[in-house]
Every structure is written in structure tokens, then in C-alpha cells.
Amino acid sequence: MKTTLFFLLFAAVAHAGTFVPAPTLDYDPTPAALLQDCRDAQKRAASALAGLASLPQVSRTFDNTPWAFDRILAQLYEDTSSDQFMKHVSVSSAARSAGNDCETEIGKFYIDVYSREDLYKALKDYAAKGDALKDDYARLLEKQLLDFRRSGMELPSADRAQLTLMRKRLTELESQFSRNINESKDFALFTREEMDGAPEDFIARLEKVGDKYKVTLDYPDYFPFMDNVRVGASRKILDMKFNNRASLENVSLLDDILSLRKKAARIIGYPSHAAYILETRMAKDPATVKAFIDRLKKRLRPLAEDELVTLKALKVVFEGKDADPVFRAWDWRFYDNQLKRVRYSVDEQKIREYFPADHVTEQMLEVYQTLLGIKFRRVENASLWHPDVKLFSISEASGGEPFAYFYMDMFPREGKYKHAAAFDLIKGRALPDGTYRKPVSAIVANFDKPTAERPSLLTHDDVETYFHEFGHIMHQTLTRARFGRFSGSEVARDFVEGPSQMLENWVWDPTVLSSLSGHYKDHAQKLPKEMLDKMIAARNADSGLFNLRQLNFGSIDQLYHTSPPSDTTAAYAKTMKDVALIPMTEGTHPQASFGHLMSYDSGYYGYMWSKVYAQDMFSRFEAAGVMNPLVGMEYRRKILEVGASNDEMTELKSFLGREPKEDAFLKSIGLSAK
Numbered sequence: 001m002k003t004t005l006f007f008l009l010f011a012a013v014a015h016a017g018t019f020v021p022a023p024t025l026d027y028d029p030t031p032a033a034l035l036q037d038c039r040d041a042q043k044r045a046a047s048a049l050a051g052l053a054s055l056p057q058v059s060r061t062f063d064n065t066p067w068a069f070d071r072i073l074a075q076l077y078e079d080t081s082s083d084q085f086m087k088h089v090s091v092s093s094a095a096r097s098a099g100n101d102c103e104t105e106i107g108k109f110y111i112d113v114y115s116r117e118d119l120y121k122a123l124k125d126y127a128a129k130g131d132a133l134k135d136d137y138a139r140l141l142e143k144q145l146l147d148f149r150r151s152g153m154e155l156p157s158a159d160r161a162q163l164t165l166m167r168k169r170l171t172e173l174e175s176q177f178s179r180n181i182n183e184s185k186d187f188a189l190f191t192r193e194e195m196d197g198a199p200e201d202f203i204a205r206l207e208k209v210g211d212k213y214k215v216t217l218d219y220p221d222y223f224p225f226m227d228n229v230r231v232g233a234s235r236k237i238l239d240m241k242f243n244n245r246a247s248l249e250n251v252s253l254l255d256d257i258l259s260l261r262k263k264a265a266r267i268i269g270y271p272s273h274a275a276y277i278l279e280t281r282m283a284k285d286p287a288t289v290k291a292f293i294d295r296l297k298k299r300l301r302p303l304a305e306d307e308l309v310t311l312k313a314l315k316v317v318f319e320g321k322d323a324d325p326v327f328r329a330w331d332w333r334f335y336d337n338q339l340k341r342v343r344y345s346v347d348e349q350k351i352r353e354y355f356p357a358d359h360v361t362e363q364m365l366e367v368y369q370t371l372l373g374i375k376f377r378r379v380e381n382a383s384l385w386h387p388d389v390k391l392f393s394i395s396e397a398s399g400g401e402p403f404a405y406f407y408m409d410m411f412p413r414e415g416k417y418k419h420a421a422a423f424d425l426i427k428g429r430a431l432p433d434g435t436y437r438k439p440v441s442a443i444v445a446n447f448d449k450p451t452a453e454r455p456s457l458l459t460h461d462d463v464e465t466y467f468h469e470f471g472h473i474m475h476q477t478l479t480r481a482r483f484g485r486f487s488g489s490e491v492a493r494d495f496v497e498g499p500s501q502m503l504e505n506w507v508w509d510p511t512v513l514s515s516l517s518g519h520y521k522d523h524a525q526k527l528p529k530e531m532l533d534k535m536i537a538a539r540n541a542d543s544g545l546f547n548l549r550q551l552n553f554g555s556i557d558q559l560y561h562t563s564p565p566s567d568t569t570a571a572y573a574k575t576m577k578d579v580a581l582i583p584m585t586e587g588t589h590p591q592a593s594f595g596h597l598m599s600y601d602s603g604y605y606g607y608m609w610s611k612v613y614a615q616d617m618f619s620r621f622e623a624a625g626v627m628n629p630l631v632g633m634e635y636r637r638k639i640l641e642v643g644a645s646n647d648e649m650t651e652l653k654s655f656l657g658r659e660p661k662e663d664a665f666l667k668s669i670g671l672s673a674k
Contacts, residue, residue: 023391023405023426023440029090031098034083038102041079042109048072053118057125062133065126066141067483069119073110074427074484078437080106081425088182088417089385089409089444096415100179107171114151115164123148136645140483150276152268159267166264170257174598177253180246181593182417187216188238197230199349205451217242218412219419220448223459226333227348232319236585239330243588250592251568258564261601274561277602281494282609282648286562289605293551293558296608297579299671300551304544304581311335311545314342329585336542344538348459351535354527355463356520357410357447357456363516364466365392367506368474371632372640373397379405386413394477404428404477407442411449411456419595420445420465422472427487428479439488441476443469455520460535463516464507471500474640481643488643494606495648499639501607501614508536509626543670545581547608552580554605556591561602613652615664620656 029037052068080102087099113119123144133141152163189212195203202224206213215221215238222242229235261273270276274286283289308327314335316323327335340346365376375395382391389409393402409416421444428439445465450456458466475496476488489496506512510532517527527535556575565571572591573584584590591597596604617635624631638655652660663673 029086029095029098031092031094034086034095034098035101038080038083038105041076041083042105044079045072045076045109048075049113049116049119053116053122055122060122060126060129062126062131062137062141065122066137066144069123069144070140070483070485071429071432073113074429074437074487076106076109077484078426081423085423085425085442086385087179088423089442090415091386091413093183093415096179096182100175104172104175107175108168111151111164111167111171114148114153115160117153120145120148120153136482136486139645139647140485143485146280150268150279155268163264163267166260166267170260170264173253173257173260177246177250177257178595178598180249180253181595183415184217184245184418184593185414186241186245187214188241189214190234190237194231194234195225195229197228198225199228201451201454201457202228204453205449217245219446220412223333223461226330227337229334230318232324232328232330232334235330235334236328240585240588243329243585243590243593245593247589247592251589254560254568254591254597257597258560258568261561262564272562274558274602277561281492281603281606283494283605286558286602289554289558289609292609293554293605297548297551299666300544300548300669301581302544303670304548307542307544308581311339314339327582329582329588332545332582336545340538340541344534344541346531346534346538351527351531352457352459353521354517354519354525354531355458355460356518356523357450357458359518359520359523360458360463360466360516361408363518364463364470366515367512367627368470369397370627370629372474372478372636373629373633374478377402385409388413402438403436404439404441406440406473406477409442410445410447412446416446417444418446420469422469422476422489424476424488427484427490428477428481429484429487430482436480439477439479441473443473445469457520460507464504467503467507468500471503472496474503475499475643478636478640479643480641481645483645486644491644492648493600493603494609495613496610497607498610498613498617501611502617505615505618505621506626508539510536512626540670547669549580549582550608551605552576553594553596554608555579556594557597557600557602557604560591560597611668612662612665613660615668616660616662617652617655619664 049069049072052065052072055064084099084103084106086095087103088096090096090099123141127141127145152160155163189209191212192203195213195215203213206215206221208214215225217238222238225238226235258273265271265273265276268276270279272286274289278285278289283292311331312325312327315327315331318335318338337348340348369375373396375397377393377395379391379393384391384407386409388411389407391405391407394404394406395402412418423442423444424439425442426437426440429437431437447458447462447466448456472489479488481487481490484490489499507516513532513536514526517532519525552575556572559565559571559575560568568591569589572589576582576584600606617639620631620635621628635655639651642651646654649660666673
């Protein structure tokens with residue numbers, strides 16, 4: 001066991017039926033201890049890999065070669081995931097920096113692993129024996145060999161050496177890009193008059209600096225400000241700062257990253273980084289992605305143009321006939337919010353009062369329990385990295401000991417990860433002693449913090465995000481995959497969002513939505529039916545512009561990774577104007593804070609791609625009832641538990657009982673099936 005192990009899951013030495021204690025976390029590691037822990041784990045993995053490579057060919061079996069390779073890497077992931085996680089959540093700047101360094105080191109370690117001829121030979125030697133492997137056994141060996149080939153192992157040694165150096169440099173640059181976003185601390189100061197329209201509870205929680213208020217660029221500040229402040233000049237100031245986060249460092253970093261990615265892909269024999277990445281995705285190639293994006297753009301553009309005409313007219317109502325005729329980036333959220341108020345009588349501030357975070361959490365867990373046949377329990381007196389964090393166990397609804405755990409870290413703080421995400425900390429997998437490693441995950445978000453006067457209140461968008469990210473948690477923790485390589489959400493990147501996107505639909509069901517609601521002063525007061533009906537009616541009020549915005553991100557991502565432009569800012573501006581229909585603000589550099597370019601490179605299209613499958617899967621629940629536990633359990637068994645053990649299309653067909661269709665997806669975004 002590691003002497004400074006953060007997650008002390010003693011299942012490594014447990015036997016079937018033995019109770020496994022809840023995970024504990026050293027939430028205040030010294031940077032030196034964190035890095036030492038990270039390096040000790042690498043040494044253990046290196047020693048185990050050396051042992052695997054040294055076996056004579058005649059002795060090779062599936063257990064001591066492909067499966068052993070999988071076990072070693074899964075253990076390395078487990079031993080260092082919490083070290084790397086500190087980069088995102090630690091209250092200590094030094095610990096976050098050490099977590100970033102660990103992430104970089106582990107990235108380089110993996111590059112070295114997949115550059116080793118002896119390990120590649122070991123797998124090929126076993127494959128040459130011709131054992132009749134089936135199902136996930138055959139799939140594991142196939143994927144491992146492909147990983148080595150995609151790392152350039154069929155190249156001449158000189159090219160491999162050059163590729164290794166490039167990839168290690170990329171690891172450093174990508175880690176620094178993400179860190180710069182997380183560590184961004186910019187803000188703006190406004191007088192009360194300059195924030196006209198901002199909710200009183202929002203103003204009340206802002207820090208005062210003299211006679212002005214400090215507004216940060218964190219989501220709980222940025223979104224309500226942009227949604228409600230009537231003063232366009234103030235919205236412009238905050239929008240410019242938001243879209244210039246980390247720009248001094250990250251614009252040039254991105255240029256270097258895109259250049260290196262292109263060179264690395266071409267050394268291996270791919271025409272572009274996108275072609276390299278998409279080979280292992282459901283889409284398979286850039287041409288398919290482009291056709292998908294272009295087809296949707298064509299369908300959505302008329303809808304978006306009509307919405308834009310309406311929003312421009314509303315702008316004239318608010319600002320007069322001398323209003324700027326151009327609809328600006330800082331106009332969109334504000335006038336979209338006003339449209340919902342005017343046309344649908346949807347008041348997001350009133351709606352928030354009915355979604356206190358603690359109540360939503362309690363009711364959301366009830367939904368998942370009923371749907372998936374499980375039971376959540378709060379783990380008291382757990383060792384945590386911050387007082388805001390909570391730990392929960394998961395067990396079968398029928399009883400028994402916990403089989404998984406997850407953390408909740410839901411409120412913003414300095415240096416913390418800026419978005420909402422689910423982090424896979426320990427991968428569920430079969431262990432040599434016959435037990436199953438209990439998976440551990442963490443959901444991290446930046447919801448509105450509670451104050452002395454009121455609890456944390458969520459917008460309906462927040463509730464939808466909550467269901468989405470918790471869907472990832474379920475994918476990660478309900479896994480029964482045999483191998484770490486296929487555990488939980490280790491599916492193709494353009495499918496991984498599907499299970500979570502499907503679960504967003506529950507927050508639009510009237511019965512479920514009512515159960516999730518409860519006024520913060522009296523939870524028995526549910527969201528009034530009139531408000532609920534209007535909110536549901538407004539669901540697709542901005543579907544055209546919203547989905548074009550998503551396609552805009554996907555288009556930029558594909559452009560950067562197929563034909564990297566010499567000026568990423570100009571390319572972003574052109575794509576935004578052509579696709580999103582709303583011009584980028586001059587003087588901003590939104591690509592500098594586009595974190596998905598590091599983790600979802602060539603994959604942002606997947607949010608829309610996977611939604612096709614998400615809505616098709618949801619059609620089964622629509623037919624049987626959204627809280628139908630039989631369909632829920634089938635979804636658990638055929639999608640969540642399987643992970644990547646089967647081909648994703650095979651899983652889909654098994655659950656749907658047919659070939660997937662686009663009809664439900666098109667309907668969900670306000671289009672008719674054609």
C-alpha cells in the first residue's frame with residue numbers, strides 16, 4: 001500500500017464478502033508528498049511492466065500478458081488519479097501545482113510505455129499463439145495492439161524517437177493550458193447602477209471594493225450577470241474579460257499545441273490530428289463529422305435566423321430605435337432570458353426559489369435510486385478535501401454492502417476547476433483474487449453558494465447540468481466491466497455523453513420536475529403548475545441559436561485539428577460569424593479558455609453526435625414511462641454496466657431492439673424528422 005495514499009480502498013487485500021471501508025482522502029497533502037507518491041507509483045508500475053516483458057514467449061498466456069498489462073495500467077491510474085485530481089480541487093495552490101506536475105509526469109510515463117518495443121512484442125507474441133479469444137477478451141487484445149500501432153510502433157526507430165519527444169512536449173503544453181484556465185483570477189468592478197437588473201440576492205453576496213462590487217468570471221457570477229443586467233456596456237465589459245481568460249498565455253500555447261499535434265499525426269501516417277483521433281470514434285473520419293455538422297447547420301439555420309429576428313426586435317424594445325443593429329455576443333444571454341420572460345412568462349429568478357440545491361440533490365438521488373435499483377447513503381465523518389464536499393456510498397436497493405462511492409464538490413472556490421464534470425478516480429474491474437474493485441468517482445460543479453440568508457439555489461439549467469453530470473457518475477460507478485480498459489465511461493468519446501444526455505430529459509418531465517422542486521422557505525410548496533407548464537413550453541425557445549452555438553464549437557475544433565490556421569483568433573471569429581450567426585467580440589480570444597481543445601480535441605462534435613443516441617434511448621422510457629424501473633434496469637445492464645466491453649453500436653442495438661434513428665433527436669431540438 002502507498003504510505004501517502006489518498007484513497008485508501010483496502011479491497012486490494014479483501015476477499016469475497018469482506019466489507020471494504022469507505023475511501024478516505026488526505027485532503028491536505030504537502031506538494032512534496034504528493035509528487036513522491038506519484039513517482040513511487042510510477043516505479044511500481046515500471047517494475048511490474050519489466051516483469052511482464054521478461055516472460056519467455058512459450059510462457060505467455062492471456063492472464064500474464066494482455067490482462068496483466070491492463071491490471072498494471074489500471075493500478076497506476078488508481079494510485080495516481082487522486083494526486084492528479086488535486087490539480088482541480090485542492091485549496092492549496094502549491095498542491096494544485098504539484099497535481100499538475102504529477103499529471104504531466106503520468107502523461108509522459110504512458111508515452112514511454114507505448115513506445116516500448118519489448119511490451120509491444122510481448123503482446124504480439126501472445127497474439128501469435130492464436131488462442132481462441134471471445135467477446136471482451138478478444139476486444140482487449142485488439143485494442144491494446146491498436147494503441148501501440150497508433151503510438152508509432154510500426155515506424156522506424158528514428159521516427160519513433162521524434163514522435164516520443166513531440167508527445168511528451170504536448171503533454172507539458174496541454175497541462176499548462178488547462179492550468180492557466182483554472183488559475184485565472186480576473187474580475188470586474190461595477191457600481192450598483194451599472195448592474196441595474198441584477199437580482200438582489202446576487203448583489204448581496206458580492207464582495208464590496210470601496211463603492212463598487214466585485215464580479216468574478218466564475219459561472220455563479222458570470223451567468224446571472226449576463227442574464228439579468230440591463231446595462232449593455234456592463235455586460236460587454238464582463239463578456240470581454242470572460243472571453244479573454246488566460247489569453248496572454250494560452251493563445252500562443254494553442255498555436256504550439258496545434259502545430260505539434262499536426263506534426264505528430266503526420267509522422268504516424270495520418271493527414272491530420274482529427275483523422276488520427278477519429279479513427280477510434282464512432283464517426284471514424286473527419287468527412288463523416290463534417291457531413292454531420294453541415295447537415296445539422298442547414299436544418300437549424302432557418303430556425304436560428306427567425307429567433308435572431310425576434311431577439312433583435314426585443315433589443316429595440318429595450319434600447320430604442322437607436323439600438324446597435326448588430327446583435328452582439330454580450331446580448332445573447334440577456335435577450336434570450338428576456339424573451340422567455342416576455343413570451344412565456346418564465347422568470348428564472350422566481351424559478352430558482354423552487355430549486356434549493358439540497359432538496360434537488362435529495363430528490364435527484366431518489367429518481368436515480370428508483371430508476372436503477374440502487375440505494376445511496378451519505379457517509380458521515382469522512383475525510384474530505386474541503387468542508388463543502390460530501391461522500392456517498394452506493395449499494396443495491398435490495399441490500400448488501402456498498403459496491404461504489406462518489407464525492408460531491410458543488411460550489412466554487414479559488415483555483416478550483418471552473419466547469420462541471422465527473423472525475424473517475426478508481427476504475428471498477430475484476431481483481432486477481434476474484435473480487436471486484438469498488439469504483440470511486442467525484443462530481444465537481446460550481447453552483448451558487450449558500451449564504452446566511454438563503455440556501456444555494458439552482459437555475460433550471462443547473463438542475464439539467466446536475467442530472468447530466470450525475471449520469472456520468474452512474475456510468476462510472478455502476479460498471480461491471482471485467483477490464484479497466486473498458487470500465488464505466490471508457491467508451492468512444494462521441495458516445496460517452498449519450499448516457500448522460502439521455503438523463504437530462506427527466507428534468508423536463510412534469511411529474512419529475514415537480515418532485516425536484518420545493519420552495520426554499522417551504523419544500524412542500526412545489527413549483528406552481530402554471531410556471532412549470534410555461535417553462536416546458538419555452539424549452540426550445542432558443543433551440544436554433546443554442547444548437548448552432550454547439551455546432552460552432554464543434555466546427556472550430558474540427559478546423560483547428562484538420563487545417564490549423566495561422567491565426568486561431570481570426571479563424572474563431574470567422575467560424576462564429578458563419579455558424580453561430582453572432583459575431584465574436586473584437587479584442588477577445590475565446591479559444592484561450594476553450595478547455596475542451598485539450599481534453600476533447602477533435603471531439604466536441606460528439607456532444608451533438610451522441611445526443612442522437614441519447615434521445616433515441618430516451619424514446620424507450622417515453623413509451624414505457626420515465627420512471628419505469630424495468631426499462632431503467634435494462635438500461636443499467638445493457639449500457640451502464642457494460643462500459644466499453646462491447647462495441648457501442650452493439651450496445652445501442654441491444655437496448656433499443658433495433659437500429660438507431662435520428663427522429664427523436666430532431667424532435668428534441670425543435671426540428672421535424674425528414
